[in-house]
Amino acid sequence: MKKIKLIALLVICMSFLMPSCHRATLEEQCAEMVKKERRRMPRNITTGVVLDSMHYNRRTHTLVYYHTMDDSLYTPEAIDYGKKKLHQQLQEDIINSVSLKRLKDEGLSFRYVYLAASNGKVCLSLQFDNTDIMGVEQ
Numbered sequence: 001m002k003k004i005k006l007i008a009l010l011v012i013c014m015s016f017l018m019p020s021c022h023r024a025t026l027e028e029q030c031a032e033m034v035k036k037e038r039r040r041m042p043r044n045i046t047t048g049v050v051l052d053s054m055h056y057n058r059r060t061h062t063l064v065y066y067h068t069m070d071d072s073l074y075t076p077e078a079i080d081y082g083k084k085k086l087h088q089q090l091q092e093d094i095i096n097s098v099s100l101k102r103l104k105d106e107g108l109s110f111r112y113v114y115l116a117a118s119n120g121k122v123c124l125s126l127q128f129d130n131t132d133i134m135g136v137e138q
Contacts, residue, residue: 029102030108031056034063047073048069048072049067049068050067051066052066052068054066060109061106061109062127063103063108064110067113067114069115069117069123071117074114074116076123079124087126090110090126091128091132094128104133109128109129112124
């Protein structure tokens with residue numbers, strides 16, 4: 001009888017512990033991350049660049065960051081001139097980010113979209129897929 005009570009007690013204890021073993025899915029983690037970050041937006045990134053919003057695209061498994069750029073500072077020529085350097089910097093930031101490790105391990109892509117403040121048109125879009133961020137890391 002004691003053995004049955006002990007087993008029953010173990011089963012009850014395990015039923016309370018099991019929910020704590022749940023690991024958030026990629027979609028759940030991204031949705032939570034977007035929700036937390038939205039509270040801090042809009043946010044100045046640098047002079048003339050504001051991070052307005054972010055979005056998780058479930059279909060493409062891409063985390064998208066939307067920025068607005070001041071047209072008087074970021075002309076097409078300036079964007080063209082700095083595109084390569086910005087690409088390298090963002091790539092390094094993603095590679096070195098500890099907080100994005102699980103997302104990178106799960107194959108998430110990252111996209112940075114820069115819109116003109118005057119008309120909302122896309123001035124620059126940079127995409128980082130798993131090969132861009134994992135191949136360099138090792």
